[in-house]
Every structure is written in structure tokens, then in C-alpha cells.
Amino acid sequence: MVSFALSDEERLVQQTAHEFAKKEIRPVAQYFDEHEETPYDLIKKAAAVGFGVTAEGGILDGSSSLVPSIVAEELSWGCAGIALAINSSGLAAAAIAATASEDQRERWLPEIASDGDSVKLGAMCLSEPDAGSDVANIQTTATRDGDDYIINGEKQFITNGNIADVHVVFATEDRTKGWAGLSAFVVPRGTPGLEEGTTWKKMGIRASHTANVVFNECRIPAEYKLGGQSKSGGSAGPGAMGALMTLERTRPVVGAYALGIGRAAYEYALDYAKQRVQFGRPIIKNQAIGFMLADMAMAVDSARMMVWRAAWMAGANVPYLQAEGSMAKCFASDMAMKVTVDAVQVLGGQGYMREHPVEKWVRDAKIFQIFEGTNQIQRLVISRALEALPPRG
Ligand SMILES: Cc1cc2nc3c(=O)[nH]c(=O)nc-3n(C[C@H](O)[C@H](O)[C@H](O)COP(=O)(O)OP(=O)(O)OC[C@H]3O[C@@H](n4cnc5c(N)ncnc54)[C@H](O)[C@@H]3O)c2cc1C
Structure with a gap:
């Protein structure tokens, strides 16, 4: 049977998101458009209600599969830039959820979850100057060196680039393997070799921060590779491709x-x-x-x-x-x-x-x-x- 009726829960979430958009987002939308700032206070307020990637799991956790879309529509009705800023850790969270081992999930997801008092952000670093639509052409490399990986390359147009607490980075371990050579890594803020690239000024969605991120001999422990390492040297989990499929x-x-x-x-x-x-x-x-x-x-x-x-x-x-x-x-x-x-x-x-x-x-x-x-x-x-x-x- 096809039904277009929302459940009580879905309707409640819709009303809550609409009220939030009307009272909190719309009145400041023009300010953030003109000033091109990250709306940290609004991210906190939204997290307190349960929107975005939140420490408690949030209103979106375990709900019906329609709920994330219902919330996105309502918040974006208020202002798409602010709505994207509120949920800007969502892609990094999805990539971690799709690729990481249980231990890694427990460790890294709280690092990009905000609450009413503090904002923690994640960034998903996939695109590069020469790998936009052609994602398989990623040039950023991850080279194993003892118990570490060394990452080199530049990521382009990254939402939350440089302001994120955790960057999820897609890099190739073996260019000859194309997609199969790609792996995903977490690089926390403050890691030596994680350098700031251009911060872009944009046509729209200006409350959402966009920047390039540079990895210059950026050394991270091998356990920061998501999914871990299989005996044959590849990714133990679903790997980078698994994460990208999930994003579909x-x-x-x-x-x-x-x-x-x-x-x-x-x-x-x-x-x-x-x-x-x-x-x-x-x-x-x-x-x-x-x-x-x-x-x-x-x-x-x-x-x-x-x-x-x-x-x-x-x-x-x-x-x-x-x-x-x-x-x-x-x-x-x-x-x-x-x-x-x-x-x-x-x-x-x-x-x-x-x-x-x-x-x-x-x-x-x-x-x-x-x-x-x-x-x-x-x-x-x-x-x-x-x-x-x-x-x-
Ligand atoms: C505001 C903003 C935020 C972003 N946030 C992120 C982020 O958080 N993380 C991340 O990894 N990336 C992010 N991106 C990057 C975004 O995903 C890429 O810009 C996008 O995939 C397009 O790549 P490109 O800009 O290199 O364009 P190109 O790939 O150079 O494409 C240029 C044009 O050619 C067309 N084209 C290319 N190949 C083909 C083809 N085979 N057939 C037909 N047409 C083709 C494209 O459709 C487009 O019209 C962001 C981009 C922007 C602008």
C-alpha cells in the first residue's frame, strides 16, 4: 500500500524543524549571507534540539528513513547555507560509519559531534584540483612508513576544510589500482603537515565554510586508516569505495x-x-x-x-x-x-x-x-x- 501520510513522529520532527527554521534561521539568514561567517551559535542551538551530528545521536538517529530529508527541507527553507553548516559533519560521519571498525567509530564519531555547549566539526576531503567529477584520478598519496602513513597532496573546495576537528581524507596507496588503491584516513586538527589552503568566497550558501586543505608530509599513525589493514595490505573494511557507495x-x-x-x-x-x-x-x-x-x-x-x-x-x-x-x-x-x-x-x-x-x-x-x-x-x-x-x- 502506498501512503503519503507522515507518522506522528515524522510530523513532530517536521514541525520542530520548521519552527527552528522560522524562529532561529530565517531572521539571521541575510546576516550570514553578507558576512560569510560560520554560524557556530546556531550549530550549538540546533545540536541542543537534536539536529546535525550530535553527541547524543540526535533526533535523526534510529528514526524513520524520511526524517533526515524532512529536516533538511525545513532547515533549508530557512537558509540553505545555515542548514548545511548545521549538518556539515554529516558527510564525514557517513564516511566514518561506512568504513570504520567499531573501535574507530567509537573513537572518531564523538570527535565530530556537537552539543548545546560546543561545536565539533568534521570534513570530508575527496575532491582535488584535478579530481572533481573524475574522483578516481585522486593524486593525494598515502605512503606507509613503519607504524605510520605519510599523506601528501591538496584537497579542493572542502566544506569545513581547515576549521574541522577531524578531516576524513581519501588518498591513494597505489595509483595503478585506480579505485581499489584508494583508502580513507582520519587526520585530526593540529596534526603537523595539515596546512591551510585557500578559503573560498562564494556565490551562495555563504554560511557554509569552503576551503582547500593541504597535506605536506602529514604523518599519522597507521591505525588512523579507516577500516584497518587486511593481511594482503588492502583495506580490511569496505574500503574507500564502500564509503563512496554509501554516499549514494x-x-x-x-x-x-x-x-x-x-x-x-x-x-x-x-x-x-x-x-x-x-x-x-x-x-x-x-x-x-x-x-x-x-x-x-x-x-x-x-x-x-x-x-x-x-x-x-x-x-x-x-x-x-x-x-x-x-x-x-x-x-x-x-x-x-x-x-x-x-x-x-x-x-x-x-x-x-x-x-x-x-x-x-x-x-x-x-x-x-x-x-x-x-x-x-x-x-x-x-x-x-x-x-x-x-x-x-
Ligand atoms: C561549495 C562547495 C562545497 C564542496 N564541498 C565538498 C566537500 O566537502 N568535499 C569534497 O570532497 N568535495 C566538495 N566539493 C567539490 C565538488 O564535489 C566538486 O566541485 C564537484 O564534484 C565537481 O567537480 P569540479 O568542480 O572539479 O568540476 P569538473 O569535474 O571540472 O566539471 C566541470 C564541468 O564539466 C562537466 N563534466 C565533467 N566530466 C564530465 C563527463 N564525464 N560528462 C559530462 N560532463 C562532465 C561537469 O558536470 C561540470 O559541468 C564542493 C564544491 C563546492 C563548490
Whole structure:
């Protein structure tokens, strides 16, 4: 049976996240956009409620598989940059959870978990100047030296780069092995050889910190390799590839952030179109504007259905035979881009002004077509999955 009704628990989480977004995030969204700062106090406040990677496990732990997407949509409705900052340790946590041994999980997950009093951050360091879409081309090396590894290389555009307490770093131990040569390591803040690279100034999501991270003869104990070492020298756990496969299951949440921005823009444009009068009547009475809003409403709802379906599949361990995780991310971010641009059009000249949040939402939406795999790469993944489907009967 298909049901679109949320459970009591899901509805409660949705309301809590919405209230948090409305009272705590929206009022300061413009400030953080203009000042490009990390919202440490808000990360603490959010952790106290249970949002983000938290010391207690948080509201997202053990809940329904829809909950992370529901929370992402609501917080991002408030401000995508702040929402990303609140959950910025999520990717590092997912990588640790996917690759680490039990002991490593116990040791490192608390190191990137915030609470009401303190902020602890994780960063997931995968991309490089010459390895963006082409992740397998990672040049950062990890070389075994006695009981240590020495890491050398540069990571590019890393969320929380340099401000993180723990960096999860993907490096190659053997370039001739491609994917199989990749391993993941933890590098704690303050490790000699962990050096600060460029901190980037961005078009949007400015409350989320982005920087390059340089590893210069960076020496770490061998036990910081996630998953440990097998007898044959490879990774004992699922390895780096295992972590990357797991991240495919987190794609619906990326779509949910984009969904939150699109919804915010649609709602704002709808309210405006009802009260703005030209030619003696509200502009929504013009079919050109009314139909635009109808298309926006349909697009937002369609994106939510794709996000929820993919989130449900991930939770129920239903395989993504058509790359449904990629579909959700790609569709929702394309939707957010179009809906935010259309919202500017509905507001006319006002939409172009920074007095309204709509121009910011356009800038925020753009990143969701780029990071966590560009939408071209998502289409590549989807088309390959479709190609592999068996013939229909
Ligand atoms: C704000 C921000 C935060 C980020 N956070 C992180 C992070 O925390 N950790 C991390 O590891 N990375 C992070 N990234 C990196 C992000 O994942 C990459 O930017 C992204 O994967 C694209 O890589 P690229 O920028 O090198 O673009 P490129 O790979 O150079 O792509 C350029 C263009 O070519 C297209 N293209 C490339 N190859 C193909 C192909 N085969 N077929 C069709 N089109 C293709 C792309 O779609 C794109 O349009 C972040 C990036 C940004 C901007």
C-alpha cells in the first residue's frame, strides 16, 4: 500500500524543524549571507534540539528513513547555507560509519559531534584540483612508513576544510589500482603537515565554510586508516569505495536541501503575486503569472515525491536500480534553480533587490546542481543504470 501520510513522529520532527527554521534561521539568514561567517551559535542551538551530528545521536538517529530529508527541507527553507553548516559533519560521519571498525567509530564519531555547549566539526576531503567529477584520478598519496602513513597532496573546495576537528581524507596507496588503491584516513586538527589552503568566497550558501586543505608530509599513525589493514595490505573494511557507495544513499538528503530552497521561493512568490496590484488587480489574476505559479507548485511537489521515494528505498534497503538517489538529487536541484529564477520574475524589479530573499535563493540553489556530483554526472549515473536494466517482458 502506498501512503503519503507522515507518522506522528515524522510530523513532530517536521514541525520542530520548521519552527527552528522560522524562529532561529530565517531572521539571521541575510546576516550570514553578507558576512560569510560560520554560524557556530546556531550549530550549538540546533545540536541542543537534536539536529546535525550530535553527541547524543540526535533526533535523526534510529528514526524513520524520511526524517533526515524532512529536516533538511525545513532547515533549508530557512537558509540553505545555515542548514548545511548545521549538518556539515554529516558527510564525514557517513564516511566514518561506512568504513570504520567499531573501535574507530567509537573513537572518531564523538570527535565530530556537537552539543548545546560546543561545536565539533568534521570534513570530508575527496575532491582535488584535478579530481572533481573524475574522483578516481585522486593524486593525494598515502605512503606507509613503519607504524605510520605519510599523506601528501591538496584537497579542493572542502566544506569545513581547515576549521574541522577531524578531516576524513581519501588518498591513494597505489595509483595503478585506480579505485581499489584508494583508502580513507582520519587526520585530526593540529596534526603537523595539515596546512591551510585557500578559503573560498562564494556565490551562495555563504554560511557554509569552503576551503582547500593541504597535506605536506602529514604523518599519522597507521591505525588512523579507516577500516584497518587486511593481511594482503588492502583495506580490511569496505574500503574507500564502500564509503563512496554509501554516499549514494545520502543523495536524497542533498535533494531535500534543494527542495527547501525551491519551496521557500515558490511560497514567497505566491504571497507576493496575491498582494501586488497592477492594472487594478493582483498580478496572480494574469494567466502568465498564475500558470508560472502553478508550474512552480507542481515542480516542488514532484521533487518532494522523488526525494521521499529515494529516502524510503534507502531505508528499506530497496536497491536503486534506476539510480533513484541520483534522480532525486538531480531533479530537485534543477527544480530549485528554475523555481528560484521564476520567483524573481514573479516579483519583477523587487525580485532583483536584496531587500527580498529571492535573489539569495537563486544563488543558494545553484550549488546543488554542482556539488555531491554535478547534475551531468548524475545523468551519467542514471543513464548507465537504465542501460543496465534487463529487457522488459
Ligand atoms: C561549495 C562547495 C562545497 C564542496 N564541498 C565538498 C566537500 O566537502 N568535499 C569534497 O570532497 N568535495 C566538495 N566539493 C567539490 C565538488 O564535489 C566538486 O566541485 C564537484 O564534484 C565537481 O567537480 P569540479 O568542480 O572539479 O568540476 P569538473 O569535474 O571540472 O566539471 C566541470 C564541468 O564539466 C562537466 N563534466 C565533467 N566530466 C564530465 C563527463 N564525464 N560528462 C559530462 N560532463 C562532465 C561537469 O558536470 C561540470 O559541468 C564542493 C564544491 C563546492 C563548490
